[in-house]
Amino acid sequence: MKHYTHPDLSDVTLNTAMQALADPARVAILQAVDRSESGEIACNEIPLELSKATVSHHFETLRAAGLIETRVVGTKCLSSLRRKEYEERFPGLLDLVLQA
Amino acid sequence: MKHYTHPDLSDVTLNTAMQALADPARVAILQAVDRSESGEIACNEIPLELSKATVSHHFETLRAAGLIETRVVGTKCLSSLRRKEYEERFPGLLDLVLQA
DNA sequence: CTCATAGTTTGATAGGAGTCGAACTTACGG
């Protein structure tokens, strides 16, 4: 379907991270992924009343900020948190937003 | 000159905090305050090439996000970090941006 | 009192970001 690119976290600046986390919709997505059974979630499983286009855009932003990684499964694409790597890059930050 | 209002940190949302920290100029201001000798800094002592109006606006944003507090001394207004309170409200967050 | 200094306020402007509908692409299922 598409090959997603995931940045090396050493290339992600604090500013990029902050901008990605400065939108309530994106934080809600991260929390939804966190609370999901499998740790993975598809775009259309997001508990937000937003259009497909908008959700897709938010996922792209989160991906570019190194917060999530996405793999293709059939017609779906499942996203999960890059929890461990992110903790090393920005200690405490991800937990802060997940527990908000 | 003016009476500055400082929010109760329990009223500051994570989103407000993130938005305030999502601008490089504001992070630079926080770092400048942090690195200052006295722990306080005036608007015109900021190492940024921005107009007075813009700097004033950034200080207001930081104040509204509970990151700094400002006191009036003569014609100057000196701002300092609300370090301890912020650490209680959003553990690790301020240190993260100061050390970036 | 007068002037210079520090910040704020007020428009005004330009750029960016979130949003959507619609068209497109890819994959699975019958």
Added chain:
DNA sequence: CCGTAAGTTCGACTCCTATCAAACTATGAG
């Protein structure tokens, strides 16, 4: 092979934000 479902891309629109110049306010210095 055709239809449906999941995401992406594109173009357009709106709103928010960073920015500045200029006018204003208030304080201290001479």
